[in-house]
Amino acid sequence: MTAKQLKEIRMYLEVTQAELAAQLGVSVPYISRMEAGHKPVSDRVRIGISKHYELNDHYVETMERARKLAD
Template sequence: MTGDKLRALRHFMNHTQAEFAGALGVSLATIGRIETGSLQVTPRVKAKLARLDYDEDAFFVFYENMRKLS
């Protein structure tokens, strides 16, 4: 997952960076660094993302629409 996709997922879930960090159990700095591209998504963060409960199909549509607007 890229930083852009992580940011889109956070927006899709309607979370601030702090809320998203709390939901994942990682630091706010980790979310910020991933979103800016200075840190890659680690296997640990990927595992935490896999535990999130969200509609993947709806997120895919949301992400594609966000990309079109960029």
């Protein structure tokens, strides 16, 4: 999952960075740094999103392909 995908997923889910951080048990600055590309998206966050929101890697791949087609 890329930084851009993380932000797109969060926005699709209509949650704030604070809400996502609380749901995943991480800090808001941690989410912010990942979304800005200053830190790679951690497995903890990727897996947490998959479990908490029932989004799997297939969903992320499909979203990436759709974004590329739109560009």
